Amino acid sequence: MNVFACVACGHVDFPRRLLCPSCGHDDFAEVAASTGSVEEVTILHHRAGKAGGDIAYLATVLTHAGPRLIVRLERLLASGAVVSLRLESDGAIVGFSD
Template identity: 85%
Template sequence: MNVFACVACAQVDFPRRLLCPSCGRDEFVEVDAAQGSVEDVTTLHHRAGKAGGDIAYIATVLTHAGPRVIVRLERLLAPGAVVSLRLESDGAIVGFSD
């Protein structure tokens, strides 16, 4: 998974912006953000469009590259846990611990 750093001022954001919110430039480089730390977790007991009692865990993760991302956890993890991140083909970000 990648985040985006402004070439001019090094501001790192996710998702990619058209213009840097810090300096207004429009040139970015991709920065690896394959890991991060769980900050907060929410348990979803009912998901729209899903039948049955599927439980999903959604977390805010502070990536080691800087930006925070919202991810789906493969299992319940406590705040502070280090997770690896991957981008799924549908655009969802999944966090998992090794």
């Protein structure tokens, strides 16, 4: 999982922007963001297009690289839990604890 740092001012963001919101520069470097801390969790009891009672857990995660990401959790975790992050082939970001 990567986030993007402006090479001119160091501002880190996700997803990649056309221009840096801090300085307007247009060159970015990829920075690994493999872990983060859960800040908030939302439990979805019904998901559009999904039959049955599948429950999904979404969380705001503050990455160690700086940006906050909305991720799908593999299981319910409390605020403050440290998670590893991976990017799925469908583009979803998943947080899991070891």
